[in-house]
Amino acid sequence: MVERYVMSIDQGTNSTRCILFDHQGRLVTVAQREHQQHFPRPGWVEHDALEIWRNLRRVVPEALSDGGVAADEVAAIGIANQRETTVLWDRRTGTPVGRAIVWQDTRTAPLVDDLRERPGDEFFLERCGLPPSTYFSALRIRWLFDHDDGLRQRAQDGEVLFGTIESWLIWNLTGGADGGLHITDPTNASRTMLMNIRTLTWDTELLDFFGVPRPMLPEIRSSAETYGEARTLLPGVRITAALGDQQAALFGQTCFSPGEAKCTYGTGSFLLLNTGNEMVRSRHGLLTTVAYKIDDQPTVYALEGSIAVTGSLVQWFRDRLGLISSAPEIETLARTVEDNGGCYIVPAFSGLFAPRWRSDARGVIVGLTSYITSGHLARAVLEATGWQTREVVDAMNADSSVPLKELKVDGGMTADNLLMQFVADVLGVPVVRPMVAETVSLGAAYAAGLAAGYWSDLEVLRRNWHRAAQWLPDMDSAHREEEYDNWQRAVERSLGWIRPPGSR
Numbered sequence: 001m002v003e004r005y006v007m008s009i010d011q012g013t014n015s016t017r018c019i020l021f022d023h024q025g026r027l028v029t030v031a032q033r034e035h036q037q038h039f040p041r042p043g044w045v046e047h048d049a050l051e052i053w054r055n056l057r058r059v060v061p062e063a064l065s066d067g068g069v070a071a072d073e074v075a076a077i078g079i080a081n082q083r084e085t086t087v088l089w090d091r092r093t094g095t096p097v098g099r100a101i102v103w104q105d106t107r108t109a110p111l112v113d114d115l116r117e118r119p120g121d122e123f124f125l126e127r128c129g130l131p132p133s134t135y136f137s138a139l140r141i142r143w144l145f146d147h148d149d150g151l152r153q154r155a156q157d158g159e160v161l162f163g164t165i166e167s168w169l170i171w172n173l174t175g176g177a178d179g180g181l182h183i184t185d186p187t188n189a190s191r192t193m194l195m196n197i198r199t200l201t202w203d204t205e206l207l208d209f210f211g212v213p214r215p216m217l218p219e220i221r222s223s224a225e226t227y228g229e230a231r232t233l234l235p236g237v238r239i240t241a242a243l244g245d246q247q248a249a250l251f252g253q254t255c256f257s258p259g260e261a262k263c264t265y266g267t268g269s270f271l272l273l274n275t276g277n278e279m280v281r282s283r284h285g286l287l288t289t290v291a292y293k294i295d296d297q298p299t300v301y302a303l304e305g306s307i308a309v310t311g312s313l314v315q316w317f318r319d320r321l322g323l324i325s326s327a328p329e330i331e332t333l334a335r336t337v338e339d340n341g342g343c344y345i346v347p348a349f350s351g352l353f354a355p356r357w358r359s360d361a362r363g364v365i366v367g368l369t370s371y372i373t374s375g376h377l378a379r380a381v382l383e384a385t386g387w388q389t390r391e392v393v394d395a396m397n398a399d400s401s402v403p404l405k406e407l408k409v410d411g412g413m414t415a416d417n418l419l420m421q422f423v424a425d426v427l428g429v430p431v432v433r434p435m436v437a438e439t440v441s442l443g444a445a446y447a448a449g450l451a452a453g454y455w456s457d458l459e460v461l462r463r464n465w466h467r468a469a470q471w472l473p474d475m476d477s478a479h480r481e482e483e484y485d486n487w488q489r490a491v492e493r494s495l496g497w498i499r500p501p502g503s504r
Helices: 049-067 109-117 121-128 137-146 151-156 165-173 204-210 245-252 311-319 329-334 374-399 417-427 439-452 458-464 477-492
Strands: 005-011 015-021 027-034 074-081 087-090 160-163 224-229 238-244 261-265 269-276 287-292 300-307 344-346 364-366 407-410 431-434 467-471
Touching: 005 049, 005 165, 005 439, 015 049, 015 439, 027 049, 049 165, 074 165, 074 245, 074 439, 087 165, 109 137, 121 204, 137 151, 137 204, 151 160, 160 165, 165 238, 224 439, 238 245, 238 439, 245 261, 245 269, 245 287, 245 300, 245 439, 261 374, 261 439, 269 287, 269 374, 300 374, 311 329, 311 374, 329 374, 329 417, 344 374, 344 477, 364 477, 374 417, 374 477, 407 417, 417 431, 417 467, 417 477, 439 458
Parallel strands: 005 074, 074 238, 261 407, 407 431
Antiparallel strands: 005 015, 015 027, 087 160, 224 238, 261 269, 269 300, 287 300, 344 364, 431 467
16 A cells, blocks of 8 residues: 555653644644653652553554554654653563653752752763753663662663653564664753763763763664664554654754744743754753754754743643633633733742753742732733743843744644733744644654655655744733833742752
């Protein structure tokens, strides 16, 4: 039969999806399953990697069945994944040594404080482009070693493997304990604090510093090339791409030229700016990261502003406070009032990421009076995402020679028109959403299809991009800056909440 589709596996923070795309980049069918979020202690966030694998085994057949698609109609498989989330598993049994530690987890904060004192940020920025933070994988490996006697030795002996989620899934898809491929790509490896950002190889100095044995690490391959064939679920179908979810979204938005940027609004929000083959060192709190590497072509880099809590703030508002019963209701509730009533929410549930990088911060609600209603709180929830975006864009403009003139957006939160209008208002630039909002999945499919010859080049992919919606700024500049000042004063009140042990 003719290979008519590309399959994208999008393994995210809250769910696993399988989506099929056709040659025009149109979504054909989708199957999705959520997995449980585990919060065993304050600041701890965990996933069950086996549950994620079981969910993938369910959604792939569901997507094929719902679309009436046979396995031999699939040209290739691409994988996008939540980045930094850390899985360690037994090579012989395929059993994780414990739950995966999620990118939002802050248990390694004391280690971060130590690293900032010795050897300091510059040691890491020079090698991997990342500052010490609870965000990245290396500290989670170190923490697991420190809390499990014998685990480091098992890793040194090659008995225990490390991977971010795409490595875990590829290993299982290609045979698992029976010869599964243990690989990763530079977009994911660049988020571990263990890969040299220039050479795209594991850095010996960083491995030695963190005490991470080389035998446990996956092989770094390019983001789009033929890795091998699946041996389960889709036997014989090639796996040809893997990208971290935010780089996949950049690819799906066809931001292939330097200066093009996108922001994905999901559990957290992530703004990436393509800087081309030049690795730009941020001086304003952004991350230097790998955007993608296609086969043997030169590496493409990006600047990234990572916001830890955006969509998950809406989930908290729904699940923990019970003020709405579904996420879309927050827009309706927010529209019951004209403004925030002087109330601001800083959602530093996992500290603050870009551009501040403050693990000592915690969430605050300021400006409460007896006037405040649930509508004002709902509006403050949405506005928190807008103001955090503004902080990142300001940093990006300071690092880039060309100010941002338009922001491409995607992700579930872009269905909220009030929020998208607010983002346009606080940035003062147009905000544009494409026809296919699932750009993370689409980017993984595009990369896989390129590697498999399903699409010929990047220009073909550009022609698939079409605008679905646009929001133009409509806020008085003086009012915008006054509100931004209020937001920044609120942020200052969130800082320094977590104190070092023994301090008063």
